[in-house]
Amino acid sequence: MSAATAARIATVRLGGLLPQRADWAAVRRSPRRDLVAGLTVAVVALPLALAFGVTSGLGAQAGLVTAVIAGAVAAIFGGSNLQVSGPTGAMTVVLVPVIAKFGASGVLMVGVMAGIVLIGLALARLGRYVRYLPTPVIEGFTAGIAVVIALQQIPAALGVTGAHGEKVWAVAADAAVRFAADPHPAPIAVALGVAAVMLLGARWRPGLPFSLIAVAAATGLAQLAPLSLARIGALPVGLPTPSLDFLNLHAVGALVPSALAVAALAALESLLSATVADAMSVNEQHDPDRELFGQGLANLVTPVFGGIPATAAIARTAVNVRAGAGSKLAALTHAIALAVIVLVAAPLVGRIPLAALAGVLLATTVRMVEASALLALARSSRGDALVLALTFTVTVAMDLVTAVAVGMGVAVVLALRAVARTARLQQVPLEAGDHSAEEHQLLTEHIVAYRLDGPLFFGAAHHFLLELTEVADVRVIILRMSRVSTIDATGAHVLGAAITRLQRRGITVLLSGIAPDHEQVLSTLGVAEQLRRDGQVFPDTPTAIKYARTHLMHTLPRQHDPAGASRSPRTTPPLDASPRTHGEQPCEYS
Incomplete structure (x- = not known):
C-alpha cells in the first residue's frame, strides 16, 4: 500500500469518527430532561472527582479538571449518547506507581501517550474486539481494583501521613501500624460514617445523592467541632492555564508500558460502560470506534490543563441513564456544572476532610463488587474459577497490567485445551x-x-x-x-x-x-x-x-x-x- 493510499484511507476513517450533525438530533427530543440528568450526575460526580484526584497523587484540583475537560471532550466526540467520563478508581490504580516513579509530569505524559494510542486504535477500527476479553478476567481485575482502591484509602481513613511501602497493601499495613501506635478516632469515624450513609441511603432512597449529603455533613461537622482532620486545602479558582511544560521526549521509552496499560484500561472500561448503558436504555447503540476516538481526544487534551488520564465511568453513566438522559447534552451539562463549581465554590471544596473522601471511595469499592456474579463464575467451571482467582490475586499483589496478562494467558491456555479435547x-x-x-x-x-x-x-x-x-x-x-x-x-x-x-x-x-x-x-x-x-x-x-x-x-x-x-x-x-x-x-x- 502506498503512502498516498494509506493517507486517503486514514482521512476517510477520521471523517467517519468526527461528530456528525445527526448525532445531535437527539438533543431536540427532550432537552429539559437531559439538563436535569446532567445536573444530577454532576452532584454525584463531584465527591468522586475530588476523591480520585487525591488518590491519584495529583490532588483534588486534578480530579475536578479531569471531570470537566475529559467529560466535555468525550461527550462531544464519543460514540455513546449516554456515556459520562472522568477520573475513575481503576485508573488511579495504574497511576499511583507512575507518580511515585516519575512524578506529576510522568502522569501527564502517560495521559497524552495513552490518548495517541486510543486514537490509533479507533483509526484501526479495533474497538469491536475489546468485547472478546473473557468475563472471568474482567470480573477478577474489577474485584481486585476494588480491593486496591480500598487499601489506598486506609491512610486517609486512619488519619495517618507518611506511610511507606512498595505496594499498596504494604502502605496500608504501615499505616495501620502507625495508627495503632498513636490512634486518632476522628478520621476513621468520619470515613466509616460517610461510607455507611452512602450504602444505607442507597438502599433506602437510590435516587438521592447521599455521597454529596454525607460529605457536606462531614465538612460541616469538621467546621463546628474541634476535630483533628486533614483537609483538601486551598484550591485555585478556575481551571489551570493550558501548558505543555510537562512534555519530556526523553522519558517516552520508560513510560510506554504505563501508557499502554492506561490506554488498554480506558478502552476496556469505556466500551464496557457503553455496553451497560445500551442495555439499560431503549434503542441505543454506541459506536465502539468513535467511543475510543472520543476517549483518546479526552486523554490528549486533559493533561494540557493538568488533569489525570480519564475513562468512562460505569457508576456515573448508570446515574445518567436512570435520571432520564437521552442525548450527549446530559454528559456535557455535567461537565459544565462541575466547571461552575470550580469557579464559584472552590474555597468551600477546599474545606472537605480527606477522611470524608476516603469514606466515599470505601463505599464505592463495595458497590463495585457483585458477590453474586463472582460466586456464579467461581461455580461455573474450574477454569473460570482459576482465571478469576489468579486475575484478582495478581491485581492486588502486583499490578493491573500483569494481572490482565496472566488472566488472559491462563484463559487462552484453558480455551486451547478445551478445543483440543474436541479433536477425535x-x-x-x-x-x-x-x-x-x-x-x-x-x-x-x-x-x-x-x-x-x-x-x-x-x-x-x-x-x-x-x-x-x-x-x-x-x-x-x-x-x-x-x-x-x-x-x-x-x-x-x-x-x-x-x-x-x-x-x-x-x-x-x-x-x-x-x-x-x-x-x-x-x-x-x-x-x-x-x-x-x-x-x-x-x-x-x-x-x-x-x-x-x-x-x-x-x-x-x-x-x-x-x-x-x-x-x-x-x-x-x-x-x-x-x-x-x-x-x-x-x-x-x-
Whole structure:
C-alpha cells in the first residue's frame, strides 16, 4: 500500500469518527430532561472527582479538571449518547506507581501517550474486539481494583501521613501500624460514617445523592467541632492555564508500558460502560470506534490543563441513564456544572476532610463488587474459577497490567485445551459394496478407515499422532479429512510425520475429503506430496475405498483351496480387535 493510499484511507476513517450533525438530533427530543440528568450526575460526580484526584497523587484540583475537560471532550466526540467520563478508581490504580516513579509530569505524559494510542486504535477500527476479553478476567481485575482502591484509602481513613511501602497493601499495613501506635478516632469515624450513609441511603432512597449529603455533613461537622482532620486545602479558582511544560521526549521509552496499560484500561472500561448503558436504555447503540476516538481526544487534551488520564465511568453513566438522559447534552451539562463549581465554590471544596473522601471511595469499592456474579463464575467451571482467582490475586499483589496478562494467558491456555479435547480419531466401518461376504471380510482385515473430527492444530496434533501410529498392522489406512475443522502448520507437519511412520511399516495411506483451504496448507508445507504423485489423495471416501480394494486384490499373495475359491492368509486380527478404536460409528461418506 502506498503512502498516498494509506493517507486517503486514514482521512476517510477520521471523517467517519468526527461528530456528525445527526448525532445531535437527539438533543431536540427532550432537552429539559437531559439538563436535569446532567445536573444530577454532576452532584454525584463531584465527591468522586475530588476523591480520585487525591488518590491519584495529583490532588483534588486534578480530579475536578479531569471531570470537566475529559467529560466535555468525550461527550462531544464519543460514540455513546449516554456515556459520562472522568477520573475513575481503576485508573488511579495504574497511576499511583507512575507518580511515585516519575512524578506529576510522568502522569501527564502517560495521559497524552495513552490518548495517541486510543486514537490509533479507533483509526484501526479495533474497538469491536475489546468485547472478546473473557468475563472471568474482567470480573477478577474489577474485584481486585476494588480491593486496591480500598487499601489506598486506609491512610486517609486512619488519619495517618507518611506511610511507606512498595505496594499498596504494604502502605496500608504501615499505616495501620502507625495508627495503632498513636490512634486518632476522628478520621476513621468520619470515613466509616460517610461510607455507611452512602450504602444505607442507597438502599433506602437510590435516587438521592447521599455521597454529596454525607460529605457536606462531614465538612460541616469538621467546621463546628474541634476535630483533628486533614483537609483538601486551598484550591485555585478556575481551571489551570493550558501548558505543555510537562512534555519530556526523553522519558517516552520508560513510560510506554504505563501508557499502554492506561490506554488498554480506558478502552476496556469505556466500551464496557457503553455496553451497560445500551442495555439499560431503549434503542441505543454506541459506536465502539468513535467511543475510543472520543476517549483518546479526552486523554490528549486533559493533561494540557493538568488533569489525570480519564475513562468512562460505569457508576456515573448508570446515574445518567436512570435520571432520564437521552442525548450527549446530559454528559456535557455535567461537565459544565462541575466547571461552575470550580469557579464559584472552590474555597468551600477546599474545606472537605480527606477522611470524608476516603469514606466515599470505601463505599464505592463495595458497590463495585457483585458477590453474586463472582460466586456464579467461581461455580461455573474450574477454569473460570482459576482465571478469576489468579486475575484478582495478581491485581492486588502486583499490578493491573500483569494481572490482565496472566488472566488472559491462563484463559487462552484453558480455551486451547478445551478445543483440543474436541479433536477425535474414530475408526469407521467399510460398506460391503459388490463383494461377497467372504471377500468383504477378507478385505476389511487389511483395510481400516479413520475419520478425523475437530481441529488438527498444535494443541491436539501430537495426541493425534500417538493414536494414529499405534493402529494394528493392516495393509491400507484411509484417513477421512472432511470433518477436520481447522489445520495449522503444526497439525500439517504432525500429519506428515504420521504418514511417514505408517509407510515405513509397509502400510499404504490414502487421504479423502480434504477441504480446499486445508489443501492449501498441506500443499504449501509439502505434506503428502508423494501421496498426490502416486494418486492416493481422493475427493471423497467411496473413491478411496474402491482404490484400496483394487490395490489390495492386486498386492495380497493368493492361495487356492480345493474348491477353487481364492483365499489369502490371515495376517492381522479382526477389525474389532484393534487396540486403539473408539467404538464403531455409522458410515457417513464424504
